[in-house]
Amino acid sequence: TGKTTFQNFSLKKEILKAIKDLNFIKPTPIQEIVIPFLVKSKQDLIGTAQTGTGKTAAFGLPSLSLTSVENTKTQTLILCPTRELCIQISKDLKNYSKYIKGINIVPVYGGAKIDVQMRALKKGAQVVVGTPGRTKDLIKRKKLYIEFIDRVILDEADEMLSMGFKEDLEFILSKTPKEKQTLLFSATMTKKVREVTKNYMNDTKEVSVARKNIASENVNHVNYIVQARDRYEVIKRVSDMNPDIYGIVFCRTRRETKDVANKLMHDNYNADTLH
Numbered sequence: 001t002g003k004t005t006f007q008n009f010s011l012k013k014e015i016l017k018a019i020k021d022l023n024f025i026k027p028t029p030i031q032e033i034v035i036p037f038l039v040k041s042k043q044d045l046i047g048t049a050q051t052g053t054g055k056t057a058a059f060g061l062p063s064l065s066l067t068s069v070e071n072t073k074t075q076t077l078i079l080c081p082t083r084e085l086c087i088q089i090s091k092d093l094k095n096y097s098k099y100i101k102g103i104n105i106v107p108v109y110g111g112a113k114i115d116v117q118m119r120a121l122k123k124g125a126q127v128v129v130g131t132p133g134r135t136k137d138l139i140k141r142k143k144l145y146i147e148f149i150d151r152v153i154l155d156e157a158d159e160m161l162s163m164g165f166k167e168d169l170e171f172i173l174s175k176t177p178k179e180k181q182t183l184l185f186s187a188t189m190t191k192k193v194r195e196v197t198k199n200y201m202n203d204t205k206e207v208s209v210a211r212k213n214i215a216s217e218n219v220n221h222v223n224y225i226v227q228a229r230d231r232y233e234v235i236k237r238v239s240d241m242n243p244d245i246y247g248i249v250f251c252r253t254r255r256e257t258k259d260v261a262n263k264l265m266h267d268n269y270n271a272d273t274l275h
């Protein structure tokens with residue numbers, strides 16, 4: 001890794017030209033894995049990745065590259081939780097594909113005139129980016145046909161599920177063909193997300209990348225998985241191992257903050273609560 005360039009990927013030359021305009025020099029870690037994978041594999045994919053990792057280009061560039069422009073039917077459906085994200089994704093994709101003639105990317109989201117979106121779909125949209133509610137509505141009105149799509153991408157799946165889009169997602173997925181590639185991206189792998197992957201995906205490849213946090217490049221993150229009953233002991237041990245420690249313990253409830261601080265004070269650590 002690190003030496004890969006976008007030229008190494010088998011992407012359409014129009015796309016390479018567009019990302020050159022954007023000054024994308026080096027693929028991000030998720031792009032290094034996801035782009036070559038999507039270009040050659042039809043396997044389902046689960047990606048644990050947050051915003052800021054370059055995931056939009058990771059799924060967007062290969063999807064655009066694989067789009068057949070002679071064909072006006074919808075080939076890629078991207079679902080995301082909010083209108084803002086929907087607009088952002090389609091803006092990014094339009095940017096990446098600005099040199100590809102005949103490609104149409106249509107965003108569909110609630111809170112905007114549906115007839116405008118219906119007209120846009122009627123012209124033929126190879127790529128549709130939608131929020132679940134509006135997407136379902138357009139399918140029901142027979143204005144959006146997804147029976148023949150090649151791939152469906154669920155972006156920010158955890159957000160979509162916590163916003164209550166589970167049933168809309170299930171309706172939409174039930175209208176997709178059996179033979180298709182399903183990609184799911186989520187910042188967190190919650191139980192609800194796992195359920196969707198179990199029910200609607202199979203033979204999945206999983207990738208996970210950490211968010212690049214430029215503000216804290218000198219910070220080393222460590223994560224210990226412990227039983228709830230051992231948590232306090234772990235805090236003490238970590239503190240004892242780092243005598244100069246100066247830290248914050250985050251708790252879920254006010255009671256817990258008091259509880260932890262009291263125990264620490266009782267054990268002669270300098271501690272107090274903020275709640």
Ligand code: AMP
Pocket residue numbers: 023024025026027028031050051052053054055056057
């Ligand atoms: P995303 O995680 O998809 O929201 O992307 C975060 C930001 O990184 C966006 O503004 C992208 O335009 C930008 N970006 C994505 N890939 C690259 C890359 N390979 N090099 C530089 N910037 C990138």
